Amino acid sequence: MADSPHHHTLNDGDRVAVIGGGPAGAFFAYFLLVMARGVGRSLAVDIYEPRDFAQLGARGCNGCAGIVSERLMQTFAEDGIELPPAVxxxxxxxxxxxxxxxxxxxxxxxxxxxxxxVYRGAGPRELRGRAWVGLDAYVLDLAQRQGAQVVRERVNDVAWVAGRPAVGPSPDQLTRYDLVAVTSGVNSAILKQFAEAIPGYQPPRTxxxxxxxxxxxxxxxxxxxxxxxxxxxxxxxxxxxxxxxxxxxxxxxxxxxxxxxxxxxxxxxxxxxxxxxxxxxxxxxxxxxxxxxxNVAAAEHPFGDRVVFIGDCAATRLYKDGIGSAYRTAKAAAATAVLHGVGADDFRRHYLPACTAIEQDNQVGRLIFALVSQMRRHRFARRTVLQSILDEQGRPGRLQPMSAVQWDMYTGSGSYRQIARRLLDPRLLWSLVRGGWGAAFGRWLHRRSATVFHVIGHLSK
Ligand SMILES: Cc1cc2nc3c(=O)[nH]c(=O)nc-3n(C[C@H](O)[C@H](O)[C@H](O)COP(=O)(O)OP(=O)(O)OC[C@H]3O[C@@H](n4cnc5c(N)ncnc54)[C@H](O)[C@@H]3O)c2cc1C
Incomplete structure (x- = not known):
């Protein structure tokens, strides 16, 4: 495909730099190489990553709670990625x-x-016993198996050379690339340089x-x-x-x-x-x-000509499933680069919607967290919620609307929109009424009134 001032494509033999070998960087490199090969193109991909994920403690770890949601486990399985028992x-x-x-x-x-x-690195600083295979080492290995090269350097400098981005550890060690994917997370000084170089890019609020x-x-x-x-x-x-x-x-x-x-x-x-x-x-x-x-609020304008921001340094789900967001934004960016192009316009049209969808969902999430925080302030509300979960869990196999809300909130499985829909469901209101009754009159009376609610519940269906 021809290159014009407004449209840039990745051609056979082009070079791609990925700044950061965490989940966003490694998944991006993985999908880019797989998709490019699928359309008969061969790319040279360098992943810059100073951390050695085989090291214990912070030197080998991108700090994280390490929960991989059921939704992400399913997505992995659909894409043929299976986390091994060692991870x-x-x-x-x-x-x-x-x-x-x-x-x-x-x-x-x-x-x-x-x-x-999972652990992201090889284990805690004072690990007792054998070091583990962390998630990041496993995913980086997936990318390397597809042909990505890992460069054990921190990128400290960014410049433009003959219309192409150039990156490297120092100003005299810059390499020119046809595309730079910034996947440095939010704990990185390099974002400041990109914020100055890419018109409109504003790093996420953290x-x-x-x-x-x-x-x-x-x-x-x-x-x-x-x-x-x-x-x-x-x-x-x-x-x-x-x-x-x-x-x-x-x-x-x-x-x-x-x-x-x-x-x-x-x-x-x-x-x-x-x-x-x-x-x-x-x-x-x-x-x-x-x-x-x-990241608690998405970056503005996470792309430029031949530059794209992915994962935490672009958009991620609020307080959950960050690894899943890295995975999804990485896949969307790779598909854009291979199938559409690497110009700012290509990323705006085909990649930005993936980031916008995450941020719009987070806006709903912020409302839900505000609601939870109100609930935390009132003892009766806390007892009502707890009682409705206890009731639901005591009746396995039946509809459990309050339990489903809590599950999706903390596991990262459902989107905040789905949680909001569940919150507006009249069946959840019914569960709360039951919970409120239990909270007000105690478990003894509550147990005796359960039969009455059971009958009313059936009549109201
Ligand atoms: C307390 C906490 C708990 C969390 N819990 C969960 C959870 O349970 N489940 C979940 O899914 N998500 C969780 N997250 C979110 C998750 O950690 C992130 O969303 C995810 O790591 C984002 O991946 P990333 O690749 O974008 O960034 P990162 O994982 O931060 O990776 C960035 C990589 O870039 C490298 N890098 C940085 N600067 C440079 C540079 N200049 N040159 C070269 N390399 C560079 C870093 O060394 C790093 O390896 C949590 C986050 C926090 C803070």
């Missing part, structure tokens, strides 16, 4: 929601649901998060958490929710929210709700910890 630390079979008013276990809505907990790893040993993890992710809705300003995730012999503690203060992790681990599950965590020394930033 999956635990297969999660339930979530347990904890509040000051009690706890409720939520099992998956479908029996064949699989959620995985906020600080907290992650810690604790060694408990398999027997204690089994006895305390089992294969269930523990979600904590605590009354702490700024904190949306905290999680404890079982991983092999370890537990990952993760806090998500905006404007969280410094000693928040200590306060959370000392909270009675957390101590009820794992009393020893607040006194234990973590094996590893970090405070990475997370």
């Amino acid at each position: 999956v630390q635990r297969t999660i079979d339930a979530y347990v929601l904890h509040m000051d008013v009690g706890s409720a276990r939520i099992t998956p809505p479908h029996q064949d649901t699989h959620i995985a907990s 906020t600080k998060t907290y992650i810690r790893e604790y060694f408990l040993g398999s027997a204690t993890v089994d006895a305390t958490l089992g294969n269930a992710i523990q979600v904590f809705l605590l009354d702490i300003p700024g904190l949306e929710f905290g999680m404890l995730i079982p991983k092999g012999e370890y537990v990952t503690a993760c806090l998500l929210g905006e404007d969280m203060e410094g000693d928040l992790m200590e306060r959370c681990l000392a909270a009675p709700e957390v101590r009820r599950v794992v009393p020893m965590l607040s006194a234990d020394r973590p094996s590893c910890q970090c405070a990475p930033r997370i």
